[in-house]
Each structure stands twice: as C-alpha cells, then as structure tokens.
Amino acid sequence: MTQVRADRLDPGLVRLIAVVLLGGMLGILNSTMVAVAISPLSEEFDTSISTIGWASTGFLLAVCAMIPFTSWAVDRFGSKRLWIIGLVLFLVGSLTSGLAWNVESLIGFRVVQGLGAGILDPLVLVLLARAAGPSRAGRVMGLMGVVLSLGPVLGPVAGGAILEGFSWRWMFLLSLPVGLVALLLALKVIPPDSPRGSGQAEVRLDVIGLALLGPGFAVLVLALTQSAERTAFAVWQVLTPLILGVVMLGVYGAHAFRTRPTPPLIDLRLFKNTSFTASVTVMSLSGLATFASLFALPLFYQQAQGHGTLAAGLLVTPVGLGAALAMPLAGNLSDKMGSRGLAQGGAVVAAVGGLILTQVSPATDEVWTSLAALIMGLGLGFVGAPTMGSLYRTLPGHQVPQGSSVLYMLNQLGAAIGIALVTVILKTVGDTDVMKGIHGVYWFAIGTLAVLLVATLFLPGRLEVPPPSASPQADEPPGVSGQKAVDTASH
Numbered sequence: 001m002t003q004v005r006a007d008r009l010d011p012g013l014v015r016l017i018a019v020v021l022l023g024g025m026l027g028i029l030n031s032t033m034v035a036v037a038i039s040p041l042s043e044e045f046d047t048s049i050s051t052i053g054w055a056s057t058g059f060l061l062a063v064c065a066m067i068p069f070t071s072w073a074v075d076r077f078g079s080k081r082l083w084i085i086g087l088v089l090f091l092v093g094s095l096t097s098g099l100a101w102n103v104e105s106l107i108g109f110r111v112v113q114g115l116g117a118g119i120l121d122p123l124v125l126v127l128l129a130r131a132a133g134p135s136r137a138g139r140v141m142g143l144m145g146v147v148l149s150l151g152p153v154l155g156p157v158a159g160g161a162i163l164e165g166f167s168w169r170w171m172f173l174l175s176l177p178v179g180l181v182a183l184l185l186a187l188k189v190i191p192p193d194s195p196r197g198s199g200q201a202e203v204r205l206d207v208i209g210l211a212l213l214g215p216g217f218a219v220l221v222l223a224l225t226q227s228a229e230r231t232a233f234a235v236w237q238v239l240t241p242l243i244l245g246v247v248m249l250g251v252y253g254a255h256a257f258r259t260r261p262t263p264p265l266i267d268l269r270l271f272k273n274t275s276f277t278a279s280v281t282v283m284s285l286s287g288l289a290t291f292a293s294l295f296a297l298p299l300f301y302q303q304a305q306g307h308g309t310l311a312a313g314l315l316v317t318p319v320g321l322g323a324a325l326a327m328p329l330a331g332n333l334s335d336k337m338g339s340r341g342l343a344q345g346g347a348v349v350a351a352v353g354g355l356i357l358t359q360v361s362p363a364t365d366e367v368w369t370s371l372a373a374l375i376m377g378l379g380l381g382f383v384g385a386p387t388m389g390s391l392y393r394t395l396p397g398h399q400v401p402q403g404s405s406v407l408y409m410l411n412q413l414g415a416a417i418g419i420a421l422v423t424v425i426l427k428t429v430g431d432t433d434v435m436k437g438i439h440g441v442y443w444f445a446i447g448t449l450a451v452l453l454v455a456t457l458f459l460p461g462r463l464e465v466p467p468p469s470a471s472p473q474a475d476e477p478p479g480v481s482g483q484k485a486v487d488t489a490s491h
Contacts, residue, residue, distance in 0.1 A: 016131050017140060019189045021147050023087055023182040024124035026175055027117030028147065030094070031059055032155025033162070033171050034110075036313070040168055045103040054107045057225050059114035064221050064412055065214035066118025068265050071405035072205055073119075074126055075398070080190045083123055087186065090116030091179045098172035113172075122404040127190070129392040129400050141392070142331020142385035149323030149381060152294055153316050160310040208255055209265035216248030217409050224416035227424070266402050270395075278458035279391035280407050282343060284414035285452040286383050289350065289445045291418040293319055293376060296441040297357075299426070300369070303434045304362045318370045322377020323384065331385035339386035340459040346382025347453045353379060354449065357442045361435060383452070390460050418448075 034041075034056050042052040074082050093113030100106035128140050162170050223242035227233050256264035271277045294316060301312035330342050353376030360369055388407075395403045425444060426437040 013131055013140075015189050016191075017128060017143055019182065019185045020083075020124055020127050021144060022178070023083065023186060024120055024144075025147050025151060026087075026090055026179055026182065027063075027113075027120055028151030029155045029158065030113065030172070030175055031056070031063075031117065032152050033159035034059070036156045036159040037163060037168055037171060040163055041103075041106070044168060045106070047103045051103060052106075053229065055103075055110045057222065058107050059110045059117070060225070060412070060416075061218040061222060062111045062114025063118040063121065064218040064409060066115050067122050067217075067405050067408050068214045069210055070119050070122050071401040072210075072265055074123060074401045076205070078193045079123060079127055079130070080186070080192050082119060083127065083186055083190060084183065086116050086119030086123060087179060087183045088116070089113075090120065091176060091183070092116075094172045094175040094179065098169040098176075122401070122408045125388075125392075125404040125407065126401050129404070140331070141388035142328040142334075145327030145331065145381065145385045145388070146324040148384070149327060149377070150320045152291075153313070153320035156298075157310070157313040157317065160313050164310065204262045206262050206265040209252060212248050212252035212255065213265055216245050216252060217413065218245075219248070220245035221412060221416045224413075224420040227420040229423075233424075266405060267399070270399065270402060270406065273394055274458050275390060275394040275460050276403065278455055279339075279387050279394070280403075280410050281455045282383065282387045282452055282459065283391075283407055284410040285448055285455065286380055286387070287411040287414035288418035289354075289448045289452070290319070290323075290380055291415040292422045292441055292445045292448070293354070293357075293373070295419050295422045296426070296438055297369075297373060299434075300360070300438045301366075304438065305366075315366060315370060316373065318374040319377040319380075322374040322379075323381035324377075326378045326381025327385040330382040331389055334386035334389045338459075338461045339390035340456055340461045342386040343383045343456040343459055344453060346379045346384075346386075347449050347456060348379070349382065350376050350379025351446050351449045351453075353377075354442045354446045358439045358446070360438070383456075387456075387459065393460070 038052055038056070041055065042048060045052065070082070077085075090113055093109050093111075093116055096109040097106060097113060100109055124144060125141075128144055131140070159171055162168075162174070219241040223238050223240075223245060226235075226237045226241065230237060232238065253268060256266065256268045297316050297319065298312040301307040301315050307315065326346070330346065334342055353372045353374075356372035356375070357369065360372070391403055391407060392400060421444065422441050425440045429437045429440045
C-alpha cells in the first residue's frame with residue numbers, strides 16, 4: 001500500500017502542478033502568438049516590419065534580463081510572493097499592451113510583459129522541482145514538458161485564429177481572464193514559504209553580476225535576432241551587440257570567480273558537476289533542433305505547398321503533440337531508469353524523423369510530413385523530460401533557482417542560435433531552391449542531434465532511489481537525496 005502511494009502524485013501536488021502550469025503557460029503562448037501578428041500590427045500602426053518586430057524582441061530581451069535576478073529573488077522574497085509579483089506584472093503588461101495607442105507604447109508595455117514572464121518562466125521549474133523532490137523529478141518535469149512542447153506550436157495557431165475573427169488587441173486582452181484565474185488559484189494553492197537565509201550573506205544581491213549577466217545574455221540574443229532579420233553576420237547591427245555580449249559575459253566570469261562576501265548571482269562552479277553541465281548542454285541543443293524544425297516546417301507548407309498561415313500552423317502541431325505525448329511517459333520512466341538511455345533513444349528517433357523530412361518535396365502528401373514531424377516530436381520529448389529530471393536530481397536544493405536560470409538562459413540562447421542559423425541556411429541555399437533550403441535545415445537539425453547524442457553520454461545512468469520509507473521529508477530541500485543517488489549512478 002505504501003508503494004502504491006509512493007508511485008502516485010498526491011492530490012495536493014497535482015493541484016500545485018496544474019496551477020503553476022496555468023500561470024507558466026501565459027508567457028509561452030503570448031510570446032508565440034505575437035509572432036504571427038507582425039504584419040497586421042505593422043499595418044495597424046503604419047510602421048515598418050523591423051520596427052514592429054521590437055514588440056517581440058523587446059519581450060524576449062526583458063525575459064533574458066530578468067531571469068538571473070529571479071534566481072536571487074526567489075530565496076530573498078520567497079517563491080509564492082515572487083510568483084504573485086510575476087503574474088501581476090504580466091497581467092499589467094497584457095492589459096496595457098491591449099490598450100496601446102502607438103507602436104512605442106506597445107513595445108514598452110511588451111517589455112513589462114517580458115519582465116513578468118522572466119519571473120514566471122524559471123520559477124515554474126523551481127516551484128515544481130521543490131514540490132516534487134528528487135524521486136519524482138522526472139515525472140513532474142514530464143508534465144511541465146507538455147506545456148513547453150505545445151506552447152510554441154499552439155501559440156501561432158491561436159494567434160492566427162484570433163486575428164481572423166477579432167482585433168489584434170484580443171491577443172493580449174484574452175490573457176486577462178486566464179491570468180486572473182491563475183492568480184486567484186495561486187493565492188489559494190501555492191503553499192506560503194518564508195524567504196531562505198534572511199539577513200545572511202547568501203541573500204545579498206550581486207549587483208555587479210546582475211548588471212553583467214542578464215544584459216549580457218540579452219544583447220547576445222539581440223545579436224542573433226538581428227542576424228536572423230538581416231540574414232547576415234558581418235554587419236554592425238549584429239557584430240556590435242555580439243562583441244558587447246561576449247565581453248560582458250567574460251567580465252562576469254572573472255567577477256564570479258573572485259572571493260568576496262557576496263556570492264555571485266550564478267555560481268559558475270555549478271559547471272564542475274558533469275551531470276549538470278551535460279543536462280544544460282543537451283537541453284540547449286534540443287531547443288536548437290526544436291526551433292529549427294518549428295521555423296522551417298511552416299515555410300515548407302506555405303512556400304512549397306501553398307498553404308495559408310492558419311493551415312500551416314495547424315500542420316506544424318504534430319511536432320509539439322509528439323513531444324507532449326512523450327514527455328510524461330519519458331519523465332515517469334526516468335525516475336526508475338535514469339536519464340541517459342532514454343535521452344539517447346529519443347535523439348535517435350528524432351533524427352529518424354528529421355531524416356524523413358530531408359526527403360520531402362512539394363508533391364509529398366501532408367500525412368507523411370505530419371507523421372515525420374510527429375516522430376521528431378516524440379524523440380525530442382524523450383530527450384527533454386529525462387534530461388530536465390536529471391538536472392534537478394543533481395543539484396542541492398539551494399542551487400535549484402540558479403540551475404533553473406542557467407537552463408532557461410541557455411535554452412533561449414539555443415533557440416535564438418537555431419533561428420539565426422536556419423535563416424542563414426534558407427537565405428543562402430533556399431533563395432534559388434526552396435526545397436534545398438528546407439532540406440538543408442533538417443540536415444542541420446540532424447547534425448545538432450548527433451552532437452546532442454554525444455552529450456547524453458555524460459548524463460546519469462540508472463539511479464538508486466531511496467525506498468519510500470527513507471524518502472526525504474516534505475521540508476527537505478529537493479536535490480539533497482538526489483545528489484546522493486547521483487553518486488551511485490553509473491557514468
């Protein structure tokens with residue numbers, strides 16, 4: 001009987017997961033919805049595509065800049081209080097974006113939205129990892145992966161549907177009722193927690209690190225975004241933020257290794273943990289391959305097969321659907337089997353799906369391309385959930401916020417790199433032949449998966465999880481017993 005209870009998620013944890021994922025879904029859906037509205041918004045505000053593009057770029061940069069601050073603030077203010085602050089910021093940004101009167105106000109209010117999302121995104125992982133504990137990390141990360149997988153593909157579909165029947169303002173205003181429900185449920189369901197280590201050195205803010213790390217990542221993402229927009233690297237609009245970002249991160253690295261009373265915002269000694277380094281590397285490469293596919297597949301349906309925007313968006317959903325189906329199963333299995341074998345199998349399956357997509361042509365039936373996309377999504381799902389689970393098993397509880405920040409920043413960077421490189425491939429190869437460009441993108445994705453497969457060799461193997469009677473108590477920081485389990489893993 002005890003074993004049955006241990007194998008199940010208790011009702012309180014299920015409610016917490018549902019409430020946290022409802023709030024976390026807001027930022028993911030809203031950021032991808034706006035991607036399909038760039039052209040209508042440019043017409044509405046009578047401005048250029050490049051100018052209105054800052055409504056998306058400003059949001060993304062605000063997210064990147066806010067994530068490192070969140071890793072510190074979660075222990076300084078408490079996770080529940082910070083979650084409420086993030087939701088309120090996002091709702092204020094949503095309301096004001098829906099009421100924007102010109103392009104400048106829209107961009108400014110989208111930045112406010114991005115600040116809220118920059119709190120919510122990494123905090124989803126922190127809340128779930130702490131609540132689940134190491135023995136259930138894979139299962140809970142698998143459930144979270146459903147939202148992460150479906151968000152990028154359902155966002156454009158929802159955005160296209162809203163634009164066909166309503167004003168563009170409803171893309172932002174519809175977040176309000178959902179967000180208010182998420183806020184009320186969070187107040188009721190998320191357990192209150194006291195700030196950890198109040199008054200001690202470990203909660204002091206590393207101001208220099210904050211000024212270097214978040215903005216450094218943000219300008220790197222800006223450089224890659226500009227590269228994708230201009231389909232070139234050797235232009236000042238790309239090189240200036242690229243050099244600035246590299247310099248800022250290099251200075252942060254030197255700053256982080258100095259001995260001083262205030263600990264660094266992100267402790268780079270995290271990367272001495274081989275399993276942690278492997279986990280964030282695999283997740284970054286997975287994000288790169290995923291966004292490359294999500295970027296190229298709609299172009300194939302639109303440019304090669306002549307489908308409209310909404311139809312192309314619907315035809316891309318098998319990628320997210322496959323990952324959403326695979327992640328809960330893979331996460332559950334990883335709690336028993338470890339992460340390495342599952343992630344390796346997933347990488348191979350995803351590569352098979354990518355290989356099929358290198359052979360498609362304008363005459364290929366949508367059934368076959370959808371099946372290939374589903375296979376690729378299933379494989380990526382078997383990579384994602386076990387890898388995220390292993391990351392939270394290898395970290396002591398007090399380092400979970402920092403680990404979440406690193407994961408999200410590198411995942412955003414991987415997505416930006418993927419989109420930039422795909423744009424260059426399509427521009428250089430696909431200008432004369434669309435299909436050569438599409439095929440080139442999927443060969444690039446297969447190459448990325450091959451590198452990912454090598455990185456999975458350093459993930460933990462089968463773990464020895466303590467029996468239910470010896471499982472950590474509810475107030476024990478998640479990751480402590482997980483670290484002990486990792487010590488027994490075969491590498």
